[in-house]
Amino acid sequence: MRGQIFFVLLAGLLALPGCAPTQHAVVQSTLGKASGSAEMERHIDEPGPVVLETINSADWAVPLSGVLNLKNPQAVQAGLKDRDEPIQVYAHVLRHPQYGNFLVDTGVAQSLVDDPAHAGVGWLVRKFMHLEKLQIRKSTEAILQDLGGKVDGVLLTHLHLDHITGMPAIPATVPLYADERELVVTGWKNMATQGTTDRLLAGKQPLQGWHFQPDPQHRFAGVIDVFGDGSVFAISVPGHTPGSVAYLVRSTQGPVLLTGDTCHTRWGWEHTVEPGDFTDDGARNLESLKALKALVAAHPKIAVRLGHQP
C-alpha cells in the first residue's frame, strides 16, 4: 500500500509540467564570437590584458552532500559523511583595458542579507538557504563602490541563487550574460526557486544568452571568445545546470580558470568528484569536470579558482 502511494505521488510529480529557472526575458547576446578549444589553447599561456581580482563576498555553510557526490566511489573510499561544509560566495572582478569592468557572478548584497524578504527571497527559499549561516566579508555594494560604480556587464556562470545574490546591488542598466540553455525547462526542482530568481532579476536588463557552437576539437560543449580579442573565453560545461559556463581569463598574472559550480570544493577538484544534490545531471557534470581538469593538465600555468572554496 505504501509502495502504491509512493508510486502515485511519483507519477504525479513526473506528470507536472517542468519549470525553467526563471521567466526573465532572454535575448541573443551582443557580445562574444564563436571560438574553439584549439584557438583558446593557442594563446592560453601568454599573459593577457585583464586585471583579475577574486573577492570572497561571504562565508557560508551548506551540507557536504550538496557540494560533493558522497556516493562517488572516491568519496565512499575516503569515508566522507554528510555534515556542514564551510564555503565562500565569490565575485570576480575583471578589468579590461578596452571593454571596461565586468563581474563574473555577483557575490552577496548587504541589502539582501539585511532584509531578504524585501529583496525578493521567498519564504521557502529563506527557510532552506539558512541565511543565518551567511557572514558577509565584502558586500556587492562595497565591491561596486571600489569600482567607482562603473560596471559594464555581469558574466554569469549559471543562475543558481547564490550566484545572483548580489543582484539587488547591480544597477538596472548593467547588461547580464548567461548561456541561453540556462533557461531551458528541466523539471520540478526549479519550482521552489523560480519566484525568487524572477524577483532578483526583476527590473534588470533581459539576459543576453550565449549561443555556443560545437567545439571543432570536441573537448568542450562549446567555446566563445567573449570580447573577440582572445582575452576571456566562456566555456560551455553543462551538467551542474544545462547552461553552466566556466571562464578562462588571460590575466596580467597569467591564465586563470573560473570553474563556476562544475566544481564547488577543493576536495572535489583534487579527487575528481562531482557535486552532489545541488547538481542537475551528475554524470554530465563529471564529464565537464574531467574536461576542465584535462585543460589544466595540458596547461599547468593555469590558476584554478573553484566555485565555492579557495
Ligand SMILES: [Zn+2]
Ligand atoms: Zn550552483
